[in-house]
Amino acid sequence: MEEFSQSPDRSHWATHYRLKGFEQSGESVQKELIHYLESAWSRKFDRVLPQGTPEERLAQWQSELERPKEDADTGLVRNDLIERMVDRSNKLHDPRYAGHQVAVPFPELAWLQAATSLLNNGMAIDEMGPASSPMEEAVMRSIAHFMGLGPDANGVLCHGGTLANLTALLAARQRRYPGNAWRDGTSKPCALLVSDQAHYCVARAAQVMGWGEAGVLKVATNDQHQMDSEALVQVFQEAKNRGVEVLAIVGSACTTSSGSFDDLEMMADFSEQHGLWFHVDGAHGAAQIFSKTHSMVLKGMERADSIAMDFHKMLGVPALCTGLFYRNGQDGYAAFSHEANYLYESQEEEWWNFSKRTFECTKRMLSAAVYGIWENHGPDLWESLVDRLIENAQAFARAVDQRPGWELFNHPNSNIVCFRSTQFDNDALRRQMIDQGPYYLVKTVFGRQTWLRCTFQNPLTQEEDFMGLEAIGQELPQG
Numbered sequence: 001m002e003e004f005s006q007s008p009d010r011s012h013w014a015t016h017y018r019l020k021g022f023e024q025s026g027e028s029v030q031k032e033l034i035h036y037l038e039s040a041w042s043r044k045f046d047r048v049l050p051q052g053t054p055e056e057r058l059a060q061w062q063s064e065l066e067r068p069k070e071d072a073d074t075g076l077v078r079n080d081l082i083e084r085m086v087d088r089s090n091k092l093h094d095p096r097y098a099g100h101q102v103a104v105p106f107p108e109l110a111w112l113q114a115a116t117s118l119l120n121n122g123m124a125i126d127e128m129g130p131a132s133s134p135m136e137e138a139v140m141r142s143i144a145h146f147m148g149l150g151p152d153a154n155g156v157l158c159h160g161g162t163l164a165n166l167t168a169l170l171a172a173r174q175r176r177y178p179g180n181a182w183r184d185g186t187s188k189p190c191a192l193l194v195s196d197q198a199h200y201c202v203a204r205a206a207q208v209m210g211w212g213e214a215g216v217l218k219v220a221t222n223d224q225h226q227m228d229s230e231a232l233v234q235v236f237q238e239a240k241n242r243g244v245e246v247l248a249i250v251g252s253a254c255t256t257s258s259g260s261f262d263d264l265e266m267m268a269d270f271s272e273q274h275g276l277w278f279h280v281d282g283a284h285g286a287a288q289i290f291s292k293t294h295s296m297v298l299k300g301m302e303r304a305d306s307i308a309m310d311f312h313k314m315l316g317v318p319a320l321c322t323g324l325f326y327r328n329g330q331d332g333y334a335a336f337s338h339e340a341n342y343l344y345e346s347q348e349e350e351w352w353n354f355s356k357r358t359f360e361c362t363k364r365m366l367s368a369a370v371y372g373i374w375e376n377h378g379p380d381l382w383e384s385l386v387d388r389l390i391e392n393a394q395a396f397a398r399a400v401d402q403r404p405g406w407e408l409f410n411h412p413n414s415n416i417v418c419f420r421s422t423q424f425d426n427d428a429l430r431r432q433m434i435d436q437g438p439y440y441l442v443k444t445v446f447g448r449q450t451w452l453r454c455t456f457q458n459p460l461t462q463e464e465d466f467m468g469l470e471a472i473g474q475e476l477p478q479g
């Protein structure tokens, strides 16, 4: 034993498991991140999205990778790695960020993430996550009840909305297919109903399940991108006539491109009438359930069999962290029925062995941020965050609407705003915005028309932050 503890080993592993090194690297990372936040909050960055083509950026990182190694004793990674990453990353904390739908994380959560990275409890089974498993179970039960899903509701956390949607649809297949689909596969053609504006991951899920393109019954939408109820009846009937087993209907709450909410009440009625599984892809907008003002658009969601909600979109939690909720918590076990004798002592439904309900075997301690916020604030913090983001989007939309030469796609019910210039070429306009900085917006295409798209993710965004937008484009030829 003496020999073991006194080991004179000076190899790299020993160097990198030292308290002093941990303390020093912590201090320097903290300094770097504080500097990043200060710069972002005082709008010091030239542009939110750094310039450079993918190839130029790759060349830079590649050439740095090929430099001579630093003395390995100085630290696990080069001293300037974080500085380079900050410098070359999209600056989400800059109040002028209104790009994609990723959360601008509450900075404090970075330390919580650091703690869970260090603890690294895997969570496949209870023994691997003796703290994080009950934390997850407690907080998911509590949030599921808050969402109005009833006394048997429950849920799990997983790595992203894409995975949550696929998992929910696996449960749907197991519960609605006549036979044991998990064990025997499906011999009859199966399909789900979804609007033609849904996120691509819903179609991908059907195709992963082997249903092919024919397994995705796309229902036309109205001019507000909501599923058309008459088209729904028609598509469903045609599929039945072809002998297709229609197992599920998926509502978008909201659509990714335009922030439109399907009529979930209508879809709940339809699913009840036809014995379908009702899944709500609320990856982006289910978060509005926390807002008294902005939850009306989710009416009917409480009747869903399953709901996917990303905590890493509107709720300020670092990616990836998605809640998959079931009205009947037992349904969570239907998605996967694998026997894993080396892991489980019993084949029973045991909440504490999370890999029975998730794709992941090893899973990060995802519950820490969600539990921490829910324990200390309940729904209040998320309510004020959601309200703030949507109010910003609505204020911006009103301003666009009043300005000559600009057109609004719709008055937003979420934090996504689509708009376009009626004077300039919108693709060129966006390119110019990105090249000249500081703004960073994304674009989308409806029909053949390009629309500019903002997602107001940063609660520190002020009205003035977007006042200059209109001036951009003056140098461009008329579109």
Ligand SMILES: Cc1ncc(COP(=O)(O)O)c(C=O)c1O
Binding pocket: 101, 159, 160, 161, 162, 163, 199, 201, 252, 253, 254, 255, 256, 281, 282, 283, 284, 310, 322
């Ligand atoms: C409506 C919708 N569903 C699913 C997804 C996919 O979620 P994730 O990126 O967490 O996998 C997104 C992402 O933007 C989305 O907007």
